[in-house]
Amino acid sequence: MTSPMRTILIGGTLSAVLAAPALAAAPGTMDVTVTIPRLKVAEYHRPYVAIWVEKEGAPAKTVAVWYDYDMKNGEGTKWLRDVRQWWRVSGRSMTFPANGVTGATRAPGTHKVSFSRAQLGATVPGQYTLVIEAAREVGGRELLRIPFTWPAKAGAGGRAAGTSELGAVSISFR
Amino acid sequence: MKKRILGLAATIALSALAVTPASAHRQWMMPSATVLSGDDVWVTVDAAVSNDLFYFEHQPLRLDGIKAWAPDGSEAQIEHGSTGRYRSTFDVHLTQKGTWKIGTASDALMGSYDLNGKTERLPRGTTTANLAERLPAGATNVRTAESNNRNEIFVTVGEPTTTVFQTTGKGIELVPVTHPNDLYAGEAATFQFLLDGKPAAGLTVTVIPGGIRYRDQLGQIDLTTGADGRVTVTWPEAGLYWVNVTTPRAEQGEEGAAPAQPQRRASYVTTLEVMAP
Numbered sequence: 001m002t003s004p005m006r007t008i009l010i011g012g013t014l015s016a017v018l019a020a021p022a023l024a025a026a027p028g029t030m031d032v033t034v035t036i037p038r039l040k041v042a043e044y045h046r047p048y049v050a051i052w053v054e055k056e057g058a059p060a061k062t063v064a065v066w067y068d069y070d071m072k073n074g075e076g077t078k079w080l081r082d083v084r085q086w087w088r089v090s091g092r093s094m095t096f097p098a099n100g101v102t103g104a105t106r107a108p109g110t111h112k113v114s115f116s117r118a119q120l121g122a123t124v125p126g127q128y129t130l131v132i133e134a135a136r137e138v139g140g141r142e143l144l145r146i147p148f149t150w151p152a153k154a155g156a157g158g159r160a161a162g163t164s165e166l167g168a169v170s171i172s173f174r
Numbered sequence: 175m176k177k178r179i180l181g182l183a184a185t186i187a188l189s190a191l192a193v194t195p196a197s198a199h200r201q202w203m204m205p206s207a208t209v210l211s212g213d214d215v216w217v218t219v220d221a222a223v224s225n226d227l228f229y230f231e232h233q234p235l236r237l238d239g240i241k242a243w244a245p246d247g248s249e250a251q252i253e254h255g256s257t258g259r260y261r262s263t264f265d266v267h268l269t270q271k272g273t274w275k276i277g278t279a280s281d282a283l284m285g286s287y288d289l290n291g292k293t294e295r296l297p298r299g300t301t302t303a304n305l306a307e308r309l310p311a312g313a314t315n316v317r318t319a320e321s322n323n324r325n326e327i328f329v330t331v332g333e334p335t336t337t338v339f340q341t342t343g344k345g346i347e348l349v350p351v352t353h354p355n356d357l358y359a360g361e362a363a364t365f366q367f368l369l370d371g372k373p374a375a376g377l378t379v380t381v382i383p384g385g386i387r388y389r390d391q392l393g394q395i396d397l398t399t400g401a402d403g404r405v406t407v408t409w410p411e412a413g414l415y416w417v418n419v420t421t422p423r424a425e426q427g428e429e430g431a432a433p434a435q436p437q438r439r440a441s442y443v444t445t446l447e448v449m450a451p
Binding site: 075078081088091092 | 213332
């Protein structure tokens with residue numbers, strides 16, 4: 001237990017030291033904190049969630065889709081279209097499972113996911129929007145948008161709060 | 175009395191086959207979904223002729239002649255077809271990704287001929303192919319006009335494609351400027367309509383939102399195709415819409431007047447699903 005922890009720490013320290021000047025100038029990673037609300041409903045299914053990046057004039061770039069990817073015969077893909085804005089702007093032109101994008105549905109609670117600048121497709125400096133959409137079987141659907149700029153400043157980078165299918169969502173850069 | 179009712183039923187059944195724009199009844203097909211995802215995808219379609227949209231309360235739409243076309247343009251079967259008192263229903267197994275077309279197109283010949291000094295109408299069911307055998311011996315002064323009726327819907331698995339919109343050059347056909355499976359409330363959609371393969375100006379376009387039973391106003395949108403055969407609709411809300419495009423109707427002649435030169439007629443029906451943004 002201690003050993004791998006230590007390795008990670010050492011690795012982190014090393015890269016921090018080596019990349020220190022660059023890191024201070026331009027963060028390379030976005031951390032996204034997503035809260036999936038605990039709902040008091042008779043029949044609860046974890047929501048399907050899509051996270052993508054929009055930039056005017058560029059196709060939307062999906063960075064994460066949480067769905068029932070492990071059902072037999074890929075049956076879980078049947079409901080991807082219910083994440084309907086995402087389906088329109090990106091999902092319908094993708095194949096599933098999508099490498100590096102597909103993930104399991106998440107339980108109620110707070111989840112942190114991280115994306116590199118390359119993953120976000122934010123290589124060109126400019127204005128971007130991170131969009132997160134959740135759709136729940138026998139439930140509702142909600143979509144939140146958080147604008148951001150790249151290059152980004154280290155630290156907190158914006159937040160949004162859902163009222164039904166999503167709780168607080170925030171981004172930060174490091 | 176009984177005979178009259180039977181006759182009426184036969185007329186209705188016929189009008190269900192070939193859209194008769196004169197009928198107040200609307201014919202429609204309603205798919206279980208138009209925007210689909212997944213690997214083993216099916217769609218179920220209800221098909222009926224009714225006043226209210228989209229409630230089956232009058233006559234089923236006959237399944238004869240209803241076919242499906244896969245995104246690659248090949249013909250596909252409809253499955254599990256069944257016709258009940260008020261509606262027909264069938265399934266299509268969407269085995270390819272892309273846009274499918276499901277529907278029927280029928281052609282008829284309308285008109286009249288003179289026989290023994292009297293003008294007679296061509297019987298129902300006359301087509302260009304069977305005109306010669308339908309005409310009685312000695313018929314003269316035969317006047318005909320073709321009538322084409324098309325009823326089709328579109329459903330898409332994954333990304334919308336356009337192969338199934340290849341036109342045949344017969345009757346009214348839809349050319350997607352906006353793809354019919356990419357419609358969203360509050361957005362404008364443009365479609366081009368062709369008559370016999372050419373952009374047709376002045377076609378009558380009627381758009382009616384579904385759910386008629388539970389509201390007071392019909393909410394009908396009346397449009398006419400422009401010089402390039404195009405119309406643009408801005409969808410007031412999400413839901414299903416019935417769209418009917420017809421050749422313009424001539425002024426009705428005096429009752430009992432001898433049929434003048436019959437008019438070329440064509441009709442097009444589709445059901446569009448407008449998604450919530």
